[in-house]
Amino acid sequence: MSAFSFAGQKLDNNLVGSIASLLNAAGVPNLLWGNYLLTVYGVPTIVDGVAFVVPDALLEKGLSTLSGAGFLPCTQGLECPCLGAPQSLSSLAHLHINDELVVSLYRKSEMLWDFPEFDIATDSADIISASDGHLPLASLARGQGRFPAYLSAVRIPTAIRYCEAVINLLCRDHKAPREPYWLAIVTYILEYVDGTEAFHEECLKDGYRQFYTAMKQGDSKMFHHLKTLRDSLVKSNM
Numbered sequence: 291m292s293a294f295s296f297a298g299q300k301l302d303n304n305l306v307g308s309i310a311s312l313l314n315a316a317g318v319p320n321l322l323w324g325n326y327l328l329t330v331y332g333v334p335t336i337v338d339g340v341a342f343v344v345p346d347a348l349l350e351k352g353l354s355t356l357s358g359a360g361f362l363p364c365t366q367g368l369e370c371p372c373l374g375a376p377q378s379l380s381s382l383a384h385l386h387i388n389d390e391l392v393v394s395l396y397r398k399s400e401m402l403w404d405f406p407e408f409d410i411a412t413d414s415a416d417i418i419s420a421s422d423g424h425l426p427l428a429s430l431a432r433g434q435g436r437f438p439a440y441l442s443a444v445r446i447p448t449a450i451r452y453c454e455a456v457i458n459l460l461c462r463d464h465k466a467p468r469e470p471y472w473l474a475i476v477t478y479i480l481e482y483v484d485g486t487e488a489f490h491e492e493c494l495k496d497g498y499r500q501f502y503t504a505m506k507q508g509d510s511k512m513f514h515h516l517k518t519l520r521d522s523l524v525k526s527n528m
C-alpha cells in the first residue's frame with residue numbers, strides 16, 4: 291500500500307504523482323485529465339485543480355481512497371464554487387485540496403467512452419507516461435510540459451487520442467454550456483501541441499483528421515466534418 295497521506299501539500303507535480311500512485315496502489319487505474327493534463331502537452335493554461343479518469347466501476351473506490359488519504363470532503367454539494375463555471379472541469383465526484391482546488395474523478399464513460407479499456411498493467415499504444423520523452427519540456431509561454439522521470443507512474447492518453455476524445459466531447463456537448471470549452475481545447479492543441487513530437491496529425495482517426503485539418507486551415511468545411519462525426523456518434527449512441 292502507498293504510504294501517502296495528504297496534509298495540505300500544494301498542488302504540483304509531486305502531489306499529482308502521489309495521487310496517481312495512491313490510486314494505483316488501491317487498484318484504481320487512472321489517467322490524468324483536465325487542465326493539468328493540458329499543461330503536460332505544453333499548453334499554457336490555468337490549473338484549476340487536478341482530475342483523473344478512472345474505470346466506471348472503480349469511481350467510488352477511488353473517492354474513498356482519496357478520502358482515506360486525507361483529502362478533504364466537499365461540504366457544499368451542488369453549491370460548491372468549484373462546480374460553478376461551465377468551463378470548470380470539476381466533477382461532482384471530488385475532494386478538496388483547499389477551498390479553491392479540488393481532485394476530481396471522472397468515470398471513463400463520461401470523458402473517454404471511445405477509449406480502449408485500461409487497467410494498471412495496460413501497456414497500450416494509446417497511453418503514455420506523463421514523463422514520456424516525446425512530451426515537451428517546460429519552456430517560456432508554454433505549459434509546464436512533461437513530468438520528471440521519477441514521477442513516471444502518472445499516465446496520460448497520447449495527445450492524438452486526447453484530441454479525438456475532445457472532439458467526441460465537442461460533439462456530445464453540441465449546444466450545451468461546455469461546447470465552447472471543448473472547442474477552445476482543440477484550438478489550444480492546434481496552437482501549442484501540433485507540430486511537436488507528441489502530435490502527428492496524420493495519426494488522427496478517419497473523420498477526426500478531416501475535421502481537424504479543416505479547422506487548422508480555417509476551412510468552413512470543418513462544420514460539415516463535425517456534423518458528420520456528430521451524426522455517426524449519435525447513431526452509435528456515443
Ligand SMILES: [Zn+2]
Pocket residue numbers: 364365366367370371372384386392
Ligand atoms: Zn466541492
